[in-house]
Amino acid sequence: MKLKTTKKLSDALNGFVGITFQCFTGGGASTTAKTITAKVNKGDGKDDVKVLVKLQEREGSPVGQAVSLQNMTRDKINRHVVRVAGNKIVLKKAIPEIQAIMQDAEIRMEEIRDAIVSEYPAMRQRMIERMDKKRVNGDIVSDDVIFPSATEIAANFRMEQNFTGCTQALNHDALQGIGDEAAAQAVAESEAALADALLAGHAEPVQALRDVLTEFADKVRNAKRLHPSQFDKLADELRRVRDLNALGVEEITDIIKTASHAVKGKASGADMSQSEREEIAKVADVAQGQCEDVLSSLGL
Numbered sequence: 261m262k263l264k265t266t267k268k269l270s271d272a273l274n275g276f277v278g279i280t281f282q283c284f285t286g287g288g289a290s291t292t293a294k295t296i297t298a299k300v301n302k303g304d305g306k307d308d309v310k311v312l313v314k315l316q317e318r319e320g321s322p323v324g325q326a327v328s329l330q331n332m333t334r335d336k337i338n339r340h341v342v343r344v345a346g347n348k349i350v351l352k353k354a355i356p357e358i359q360a361i362m363q364d365a366e367i368r369m370e371e372i373r374d375a376i377v378s379e380y381p382a383m384r385q386r387m388i389e390r391m392d393k394k395r396v397n398g399d400i401v402s403d404d405v406i407f408p409s410a411t412e413i414a415a416n417f418r419m420e421q422n423f424t425g426c427t428q429a430l431n432h433d434a435l436q437g438i439g440d441e442a443a444a445q446a447v448a449e450s451e452a453a454l455a456d457a458l459l460a461g462h463a464e465p466v467q468a469l470r471d472v473l474t475e476f477a478d479k480v481r482n483a484k485r486l487h488p489s490q491f492d493k494l495a496d497e498l499r500r501v502r503d504l505n506a507l508g509v510e511e512i513t514d515i516i517k518t519a520s521h522a523v524k525g526k527a528s529g530a531d532m533s534q535s536e537r538e539e540i541a542k543v544a545d546v547a548q549g550q551c552e553d554v555l556s557s558l559g560l
Contacts, residue, residue: 263557266508269455276349276506278424279358281337283330286315286323286376286413294327296413298387299406313387313407322375323383326417329372333365333419342504343464345457347427351503355423362421373414380410427454458506463558465501466512470551472497473519477544480525480537491526494519494544511554519547 287296295312317323340354350358376383384407391405407413472494479490498516505512525532525540532540 261511261553261557263459263554264510265455265459266510267506269451269458269507272458272506272508273349273426273428275351275353276342276426277352277355278426279337279341279348279350279421280424281334281348281421282419283334284416284418284420285327286408286416288416296387296408298391298408311391313391315387315413316390317383317386322372322379323417326369326372326376329365329368330417330419333361336361337421339500340504341464342458342461342506344427344461345454349426349461350423354503358421362419365419369417369419373417376414376417377410380413455507459509460558462505462507462509462512463555463560465504466515466551466554466558467560469497469501469515469519470548470555473544473548473551476522477541477548480522480541480544486532486537488526491523495523498523509554511550511557515547515550515554518543518550522547 282290284290285294285296287294289295294315296315298311298313300309300311315323319328337350337358340350340358341348342350387407388405476490476494480486483490498519501512502516505516522540522543525536
């Protein structure tokens with residue numbers, strides 16, 4: 261089925277801004293390259309040899325905490341993200357909350373950096389052990405290795421987030437001189453492609469809502485004690501999907517209306533009978549099926 265939208269592309273994009281978010285490790289590289297560069301002293305007037313050393317630390321270590329904080333911060337920010345043609349956009353009204361997420365993360369990262377500096381002597385010894393018996397230019401590596409300083413490694417664990425101009429379709433001003441008919445066609449094609457990309461970006465919130473509905477229905481049916489937090493979690497997810505429904509997709513609006521009836525069951529709470537539980541779970545099942553229909557329409 262073809263999804264129905266109620267908002268114009270220009271109106272939808274007007275409420276969003278672009279966003280970038282990057283994480284870096286102790287070596288200064290992105291989190292996909294968790295290595296630092298050490299120098300091996302060759303002695304006898306020979307030049308030092310650079311060698312990459314893996315910065316592998318257990319999850320609870322300061323380095324592990326830094327990486328976990330980066331991943332958690334990315335996940336929190338991504339809760340506000342719609343992906344459009346390789347770009348990430350967020351609602352303008354979400355900017356204060358995203359800034360608060362980053363500020364809290366920076367405060368925590370500063371504490372972790374201090375812990376990395378304190379832990380550095382032991383970290384250095386473990387890195388030397390990882391290099392043990394490795395050969396560099398034919399020679400076995402010894403303890404005579406020059407690593408970056410503790411403060412340098414700690415400082416390189418950082419996160420960068422920026423707001424950017426929102427992705428826009430072509431306009432006639434950018435196409436002056438090629439003829440009105442050709443320009444109009446190019447603008448129309450650009451708008452259609454961008455609208456399709458924005459529509460495709462609705463998939464992630466709908467997928468996440470589907471998963472929450474699945475968990476919700478299971479808890480309602482089978483949990484010994486029905487906790488109010490299950491209803492709150494579903495309500496929060498519905499608000500998120502409503503906010504990120506940039507194009508006003510009618511079918512997504514219908515999902516929210518259906519699932520909202522399940523949230524009303526919170527009033528009965530722990531006193532809910534099994535038959536009442538089953539009725540609410542069935543509502544969640546219907547909403548979950550609506551999610552599947554939307555995802556199918558998006559080719560997923």
